[in-house]
Amino acid sequence: MNFQMMVSASVMHVKQEAMPNLAKTAGEFFTLPCALFLTLRRPRTTISVRGYEQIRPTNPANRMTQAISKHEQHEPVIPDGFEHLDRGSPFIALLGPIFHKMIDGRHVIGIRIESRHTNIKGIAHGGMLVTIADSALGIALSLETGGKRPMVTANLSTDFLDAAHPGDWVEAHVDIQRIGARLAFASCHLTVDGKRILRASGVFAALASG
Numbered sequence: 001m002n003f004q005m006m007v008s009a010s011v012m013h014v015k016q017e018a019m020p021n022l023a024k025t026a027g028e029f030f031t032l033p034c035a036l037f038l039t040l041r042r043p044r045t046t047i048s049v050r051g052y053e054q055i056r057p058t059n060p061a062n063r064m065t066q067a068i069s070k071h072e073q074h075e076p077v078i079p080d081g082f083e084h085l086d087r088g089s090p091f092i093a094l095l096g097p098i099f100h101k102m103i104d105g106r107h108v109i110g111i112r113i114e115s116r117h118t119n120i121k122g123i124a125h126g127g128m129l130v131t132i133a134d135s136a137l138g139i140a141l142s143l144e145t146g147g148k149r150p151m152v153t154a155n156l157s158t159d160f161l162d163a164a165h166p167g168d169w170v171e172a173h174v175d176i177q178r179i180g181a182r183l184a185f186a187s188c189h190l191t192v193d194g195k196r197i198l199r200a201s202g203v204f205a206a207l208a209s210g
Contacts, residue, residue, distance in 0.1 A: 076112050079169060085109070085139070092135050095128070100139070107140035109172040113164050124164035129190060133158060133200035136172030137186045141204055144176055151184060151204040162197040170197070182206055
């Protein structure tokens with residue numbers, strides 16, 4: 001075997017040894033990004049957030065996060081002393097059943113927060129809490145006057161102190177300061193397990209008869 005043939009044989013041997021390693025390296029180069037892409041594309045399942053679960057939909061067409069309260073899986077428990085209150089506007093009826101009791105001579109309105117009352121962050125929508133406060137004030141004034149003096153909200157001031165979550169029992173404790181010939185003044189605070197989450201103060205105007 002001459003020198004040229006020996007060189008050719010050596011090059012052939014190097015190529016044969018290098019090709020499997022090159023193929024293996026190329027396979028790893030393309031496999032790793034694909035695996036990472038598939039991992040990132042993997043649909044989420046569920047995450048727990050204080051008393052309820054957020055379920056991320058696996059269907060790309062459905063982008064809305066569904067909140068399912070654990071308290072809504074069975075009949076909600078109403079605290080002792082509260083009775084169902086069958087009054088209020090049709091709008092209030094859409095929010096769910098409301099309840100009433102008297103504590104130390106003051107009206108207390110109660111309602112259970114549901115998943116449909118929440119915002120995108122999974123807590124009770126601020127507008128929902130304001131609605132509870134406004135409605136509680138109006139209902140308390142109506143009960144106090146025997147429903148003989150219809151009133152509308154003239155002014156309402158609110159301050160948010162904390163959040164409410166699905167399943168929470170929210171109570172509106174109403175304090176009526178004065179009921180005059182034309183105006184009534186009342187305030188309330190919303191609580192969850194005794195903790196204040198909102199305070200509100202309202203001025204209500206009596207509707208003219210006829």
